[in-house]
Amino acid sequence: MMRLSYLIPRLIILSLFVLAVWAGSDPLIQRAVIKNMENAIGAKVEIAQLRTSSNKQKLFVKQLAIADPRDPLKNMIQADMVYLELDPQSLLERRIVIENSQTSQVVFNAPRTKPGSLDGSSSSHSDQPSWQPKSFEPIETLGRRWLDQLPISNELPPAQNHFSLLVTAKTYNDFWTKELASQKQSISALRSRTKKLKSVAENNLQNPLRPNKLDSGSVFTEVTAKSQLLSKNLIELENALLKHRTALKAAYKNDLSKLSQPRDSASFDxxxxxxxxxxxxxxxxxxxxxxxxxxxxxxxxxxxxxxRPSSERGENIVFQRANxxxxxxxxxxxxxxxxxxxxxxxxxxxxxxxxxxxxxxxxxxxxxxxxxxxxxxxxxxxxxxxxxxxxxxxxxxxxxxxxxxxxxxxxxxxxxxxxxxxxxxxxxxxxxxxxxxxxxxxxxxxxxxxxxxxxxxxxxxxxxxxxxxxxxxxxxxxxxxxxxxxxxxxxxxxxxxxxxxxxxxxxxxxxxxxxxxxxxxxxRKLALKQVYDRQIEKLEKEVIPQIRELAQLLEDEVYEIANIKDIIPSSNSRLPRIR
Amino acid sequence: MTIFRQIWEAFVTSVKGFDSPRQLALGLTLGMMIGLIPKDSLLPFGIGLFALLTNANLLTLLVSGLVFSSVGPLADPITHPLGHWVLTYAPFEPAWIWLCQVPVVPWTRFTNTVVMGSLVLGVASSIPVYALSAQLFHNYGNALLSLVFNNRVAKWLIGSSQPKTQEQIS
Incomplete structure (x- = not known):
């Protein structure tokens, strides 16, 4: 049987051990948690205070900071207060299973003042560059591309001054003004010439001894030719009138078709x-x-x-069949x-x-x-x-x-x-x-x-x-x-x-x-029609009467010239020319 | 005060040890096992508890534990492959799997190759170490005890009384 002197010191040692574990469990657990987590993560873990409940199933952690093993100058996570509820069954199996936990004032990726690496270095373990927002095409390029894709048919209808009707009208208006004035002038000249020819012919007829120096025969021929030319011109003007009408109509139709041309309404795609x-x-x-x-x-x-777990003695064998x-x-x-x-x-x-x-x-x-x-x-x-x-x-x-x-x-x-x-x-x-x-x-x-x-x-x-x-x-x-x-x-x-x-x-x-x-x-169609109608009206009310008037004048002159023709041969044949 | 004095004397007596070479050898053997096994396992604490339940000499246990703890890592090149072989030896696997599922046992970290190797090495060497050390203590115990206790520090710590000799015990 063991003697009392054996037993007492052993009991004392055991009691002291149990007392130490019980009284100092919180600092021990705090140290154990820090050590185990540091070993597992490979970065500093800081806990300001750790308290356990009486049954050791609940942990209260104050000011937890876990450094980021990839970036020692950052904390992977930090929290002011963490409350952890451990699963006791898992603890018996040497597993730390936190069933539930509460945190307050959680901050991710908070900067650190001191490096969080275990060796005190501040260099990053990670070789991968940090993620950068992706930049695609600049907006200016998108804007330019949008403008480039605008279809040609997006052009607005032709401006009013670009209508061919107006161009045609202006051209012919100028033509008529010029031509009618010219014809009028020519007919006036013909009239004065005819008048002169007539007076010469009548004078020669009354006094054959004093014949006019003017060669009435050649003048007559000239006047006749002139009148014929003018007649021809008038016929050409009448033809031009028809042409003008046709051109105006064609231009009007052309402009109308331009306006009515089906336009792609999808200006914006x-x-x-x-x-x-x-x-x-x-x-x-x-x-x-x-x-x-x-x-x-x-x-x-x-x-x-x-x-980067701390190097451990030996190797832990995992038995897969042990689940x-x-x-x-x-x-x-x-x-x-x-x-x-x-x-x-x-x-x-x-x-x-x-x-x-x-x-x-x-x-x-x-x-x-x-x-x-x-x-x-x-x-x-x-x-x-x-x-x-x-x-x-x-x-x-x-x-x-x-x-x-x-x-x-x-x-x-x-x-x-x-x-x-x-x-x-x-x-x-x-x-x-x-x-x-x-x-x-x-x-x-x-x-x-x-x-x-x-x-x-x-x-x-x-x-x-x-x-x-x-x-x-x-x-x-x-x-x-x-x-x-x-x-x-x-x-x-x-x-x-x-x-x-x-x-x-x-x-x-x-x-x-x-x-x-x-x-x-x-x-624009309405305006175009007005222009066309005005042009036609102008032709009918201004140009045609003027042509008729000119034709009438010319006809009078032709009649006059025909009368002179009757006088001229008699005046020339009354006396032979004295040589 | 009497009770405390008695307790202190009993403690000092236990440290001074009984002069039985077997008790000294048992302390040394258990201390060796504690020293060899890494301390993040429950096994050294279990062995320590077992030592407290025996009449092993606590001083030799303590000294042996400290010495082998410091030289323990030097044995890793032997204990790691030994533990690896034991743990991966197929016939033993069902036993390890079963042990994995027994509560508290995982805290022994027996699945670690160094822990297992140290345990196997400690257990395997315990009988030769025990026998050898018992013989050594038998032959040189008195001289060793005199060397240990006949100095000022020891006297100050545990008093002036000389430990019993082998003959006195027998």
Missing amino acids: GEAVTKLLLTKAEEKNINEIVEWFHWFRSALPDPHSDF PKPKFLIKTINLAGEGRFANRHASFAGSANHLTSQPELHDQPASFELRAQGGEHHIILTCVLDRRGDSWKDTLKITCPDLEIDGQQLGERNSMLVTLGPQSRIQAEVDLQAIDDQLSGNVIFRHSNVSLHVDQLNDLAGGSTAALRMNQAIGNLKRFETRVEIGGTVDDYTYKLESDLGEQFAKLANGALSDDNENTERK
Whole structure:
């Protein structure tokens, strides 16, 4: 039997040991937690204070900061207060399973004053460059391309001074003025000549001894020839009159057909308008969404590559048939904090679930469920990060039931600049998937209560006059939907934009411009008809009477010349010429 | 005060040890096992508890534990492959799987190759070490005890009384 002198010191040692463990458990656990987490993550873990409940199942941690193993100058996560509820059964199996936890004042990626690497260096472990928003084509290029694609038929109907009727009318008016004056002058000259011839002939007849020096025979011949020429000219004028009528009619018909020519009313192509107006605005949104996705994906470190566990003596053999489970698992951690969502400051609450250092041994993927609220704005975000298999399968779903957005300018100053007025609302649905780095998914934005105003429009597209008419029409555009298909990789993604904004905008704008064109066409046809009628009237009331008058004058002269012809032979034959 | 004095004397007596070479050898052997096994396992603490339940000499246990703890990592090149072989030896696998599922046992970290190798090495060498050290203590115990206790520090710590000799015990 063991003697008392054996027993007492052993009991004392045991009691002291138990007492030390019981009294100093909190600092011991704090030290153990820090050491184990540092070993697992490979970066500094700081805990200001740790307290346990009497049954050691609940932990209260004050000022927790876990440095980012990829960037020692940042904290992966820090929180003012963390309350952890441990699963006792798992503790017996040497697994730390946090059934539930609460946090307050959570901040992600907060900067550190001292490097968080275990060796004290501040150099980053990560070789990958940090994610940068993707930049696509500059808006000026989009604007230029939009202008380039405007169809030629978009030209307005020909200006009034370009009508061929007017040109024809002016040409013939000048012709008539000149020709009629010339004819009149010629007939007057013929008349005076005829008159002279007549007086000479009569004089010769009365006094044959004193014959006039003028050779009445040759003058007569000249006058006759002249009258015949004038007659011929008058006939030509009459022909010209007919030609003029025909030309006017042809020009009028030609101009009418020009005005009536079917014009392509699609001055604005829907797809091109969508590209011009929405590309930059939606690009910004998509960049932000992909950045969120990228952030979530990088927020969860890859235990295989990011963690740098401290070197351990030996190797831990995992028996697959023993159904191994993760050594560290947070089933639910409730998060509450503040951040920026959709360019707005918002408070958020939610949970991160199934976070583990050995995802391949767990039956659930890690997930984040967050609800951000700022004023009336409400965003629900679910991100699932499945790292259990050989490839990463991550999804991001964001639902934004109703978000009021600030006014913004769409398009580009040198082509078309449109203001999207404030108080328009947006409903967004985001569904992105990534398998390893391959990104796919779609984003739907539903805009409502929209007010659009065309601020600037390039002259090629109609300029300020067209903008004014378009503004009257696009006031009816109150809602539109944009669908974005995303592809490529997470770091280098591509997207395809589809929206009914362009179609609606183009339809309304083209309608307004088309109505305007019809009015202009009607007015111009009317004006053209007036010009034609006036020209015809002018021909009938001014030119034709003048031609008739000239013809009458010429006829009188011909009659007069015929009379003179009777006188001239007798006067010449009365006496022989004295030689 | 009497009770505390009695307790202190009993403690000092236990540290001074009983002069049995077997008890000294047992302390040294258990200390060796504690020293060899990495301390982030529950096994050293279990062995320590077991040592407290025996009449092993606590001083030799303590000294042996400290010495082997410092030289333990030097044995990793032997203990790691040894533990790896034991843990991956197919006939033993069902036993390890079963042990994995027994509560508290995983805290021993027996699935670590160095822990398992150290345990196997400690257990395997315990009998030769025990026998050898018992013989050594038998032959040189008195001289060793005199060397240990006949100095000012020891006297100040545990008093001036000389430990019992082998003959006195027997």
